Amino acid sequence: MSSPLHLDSLQLAYDTPRGPHTVVDGFSLDLAAGEIACLFGPSGCGKTTVLRAIAGFEPVRAGTIRLGDALLSSPQKHLPPEQRRVGMMFQEYALFPHLSAAKNVAFGLRRLGRAAQQTRVAEMLALVGLAEAGERYPHELSGGQQQRIALARALAPSPALLLLDEPFSNLDGGTRERLTAEVRGILKKAGQTAILVTHNDAEAHAMADRIGVMHGGRVTHWLETAA
Numbered sequence: 001m002s003s004p005l006h007l008d009s010l011q012l013a014y015d016t017p018r019g020p021h022t023v024v025d026g027f028s029l030d031l032a033a034g035e036i037a038c039l040f041g042p043s044g045c046g047k048t049t050v051l052r053a054i055a056g057f058e059p060v061r062a063g064t065i066r067l068g069d070a071l072l073s074s075p076q077k078h079l080p081p082e083q084r085r086v087g088m089m090f091q092e093y094a095l096f097p098h099l100s101a102a103k104n105v106a107f108g109l110r111r112l113g114r115a116a117q118q119t120r121v122a123e124m125l126a127l128v129g130l131a132e133a134g135e136r137y138p139h140e141l142s143g144g145q146q147q148r149i150a151l152a153r154a155l156a157p158s159p160a161l162l163l164l165d166e167p168f169s170n171l172d173g174g175t176r177e178r179l180t181a182e183v184r185g186i187l188k189k190a191g192q193t194a195i196l197v198t199h200n201d202a203e204a205h206a207m208a209d210r211i212g213v214m215h216g217g218r219v220t221h222w223l224e225t226a227a
């Protein structure tokens with residue numbers, strides 16, 4: 001299998017009035033095509049910062065981020081987020097409330113013609129099991145259905161990599177558990193390479209192929225899951 005994602009010796013820091021505050025240091029990760037990895041660790045260990053750097057929202061101070069043949073980030077180079085082929089399902093990227101489910105899914109497909117957009121939206125709605133829900137608005141959908149539409153929206157432009165940051169944390173326990181298993185099935189069916197960040201141990205095990213346990217801004221060890 002090819003290895004689409006290579007993070008090599010990343011250092012990430014935030015500027016503060018007292019100077020740069022290094023949050024991630026010496027972080028390396030290789031992800032194979034179709035693999036789902038999870039970053040797991042205590043609050044503040046740098047999980048979200050790593051995802052933000054991959055997505056292109058944080059510069060790297062040292063090291064490189066490569067996706068396939070493309071260099072996304074290095075201290076000298078910063079490809080803009082919209083050119084990275086990285087999809088996101090972040091808590092703060094909720095659905096657009098004034099757009100129907102179908103229009104939400106079509107959001108990242110503006111470069112396609114109308115007919116191609118419609119075909120892709122229908123495919124994505126079917127993939128997440130909501131083929132009949134295209135005309136509904138977010139407030140007419142349950143929390144779990146909304147997250148499935150958010151997943152369809154993230155997958156529609158065929159990202160080379162999908163980032164999921166606490167995607168189920170707003171859902172109640174039962175829905176969360178069911179959706180975790182469903183989403184893993186959807187990602188595997190699509191052959192999607194993905195990185196998940198979660199605080200929830202059961203969720204990490206149910207969703208990921210392997211879990212990177214983070215401490216002090218780097219992965220200290222990897223656990224293979226039975227998923």
Ligand SMILES: Nc1ncnc2c1ncn2[C@@H]1O[C@H](COP(=O)(O)OP(=O)(O)OP(=O)(O)O)[C@@H](O)[C@H]1O
Nearest residue numbers: 014015021023041042043044045046047048049050
């Ligand atoms: N914009 C910022 N400016 C300065 N420091 C920041 C900023 N964002 C995050 N940090 C700090 O960086 C560290 C890592 O934050 P990050 O959000 O990556 O952690 P996390 O592991 O995702 O935590 P959580 O599990 O609580 O979401 C924390 O110490 C945090 O306080």
